[in-house]
Amino acid sequence: EPEVTQTPSHQVTQMGQEVILRCVPISNHLYFYWYRQILGQKVEFLVSFYNNEISEKSEIFDDQFSVERPDGSNFTLKIRSTKLEDSAMYFCASREDGEQFFGPGTRLTVL
Amino acid sequence: AQSVAQPEDQVNVAEGNPLTVKCTYSVSGNPYLFWYVQYPNRGLQFLLKYITGDNLVKGSYGFEAEFNKSQTSFHLKKPSALVSDSALYFCAVRDAGNNRKLIWGLGTSLAVNP
Numbered sequence: 001e002p003e004v005t006q007t008p009s010h011q012v013t014q015m016g017q018e019v020i021l022r023c024v025p026i027s028n029h030l031y032f033y034w035y036r037q038i039l040g041q042k043v044e045f046l047v048s049f050y051n052n053e054i055s056e057k058s059e060i061f062d063d064q065f066s067v068e069r070p071d072g073s074n075f076t077l078k079i080r081s082t083k084l085e086d087s088a089m090y091f092c093a094s095r096e097d098g099e100q101f102f103g104p105g106t107r108l109t110v111l
Numbered sequence: 112a113q114s115v116a117q118p119e120d121q122v123n124v125a126e127g128n129p130l131t132v133k134c135t136y137s138v139s140g141n142p143y144l145f146w147y148v149q150y151p152n153r154g155l156q157f158l159l160k161y162i163t164g165d166n167l168v169k170g171s172y173g174f175e176a177e178f179n180k181s182q183t184s185f186h187l188k189k190p191s192a193l194v195s196d197s198a199l200y201f202c203a204v205r206d207a208g209n210n211r212k213l214i215w216g217l218g219t220s221l222a223v224n225p
Contacts, residue, residue: 004154033212043155043201043215056210091155099145100213104154 002026004103006092012109016081021106023075023092032075033093033100034067036060043091049075082110113138115204117216124192125224132187132219134202143205144185145213146176150198158200161185172196192223 005024013019025032034046047057049067064080075094079086087110093100114137124130136142146158159170166178176187187200199220203213 006154031211035213042217043203043213045212045214048210048212050210056208056212093155095211099157099160100211101157102147102155104152 004092004094004101006090006103006106008106009104010107010109012111013082015084015110019079019082019108021077021079021090021092021108023077023094023103024073025075025092025094026096026101027073029094029096029101031055031095031100032067032069033095034077035091035093035102036088037091037105038085038088046077046090079108082108084110086110113204113206113214115202115214115216117200117202117219119219120217121220121222123222123224126194127191130189130192130196130221130223132200132202132221134185134187134216135183136185136202136204137183138204138207140207142178142183142185143211144176144178145203145205146170146174146185146187147201147203148172148198149201149218155201158187194223194225197221197223 007022032049037043045058047061048055066078068076089105091105092103116135144161147155159168161168161178169175174189199218201218202216206212
């Protein structure tokens with residue numbers, strides 16, 4: 001059964017460093033999403049991506065965040081200068097038309 | 112604004128007993144409702160959804176959910192709980208916009224005791 005994959009599973013970084021979180025969506029899906037879940041809090045929408053451009057972004061998704069689909073398979077989330085409060089679990093999701101399918105998440109720890 | 116509430120942080124049930132995990136919603140227009148489950152160190156797995164049709168929706172692993180429009184609820188149920196059902200359960204509503212982003216509840220931790 002096809003699934004969404006994410007790498008790395010855990011990323012530890014120093015405050016101010018850049019990180020890139022990678023996702024491989026399900027191959028025939030057209031819509032892509034990033035969500036995050038700060039420990040003990042609800043899952044929050046960050047950004048949606050369709051037709052090679054951002055279709056919607058939340059107020060959390062400020063200028064330090066960017067997304068890219070550099071080739072036909074990967075979907076990346078870049079955080080340019082990480083802050084302590086960026087520590088969270090980041091989930092990628094994709095869908096064709098129906099429900100969203102989620103990856104296992106990347107746990108980002110900013111020290 | 113659309114929102115989802117899960118009033119219980121934790122639910123404890125004995126194995127073999129029925130379980131209910133509660134969810135209420137607030138939407139403008141028709142609700143599109145989802146339940147996802149998160150096992151430790153795993154991603155969010157889709158359980159079931161309500162879009163339209165029968166109010167009782169059946170999903171994966173023997174779970175079902177009942178849509179109640181008058182009470183704006185979408186409670187998750189299972190007739191006989193298993194220890195392996197112990198996990199974090201999230202209710203979500205699909206945003207009315209074209210991007211269909213999901214708006215999430217806080218989650219309910221289900222513990223099934225042997």
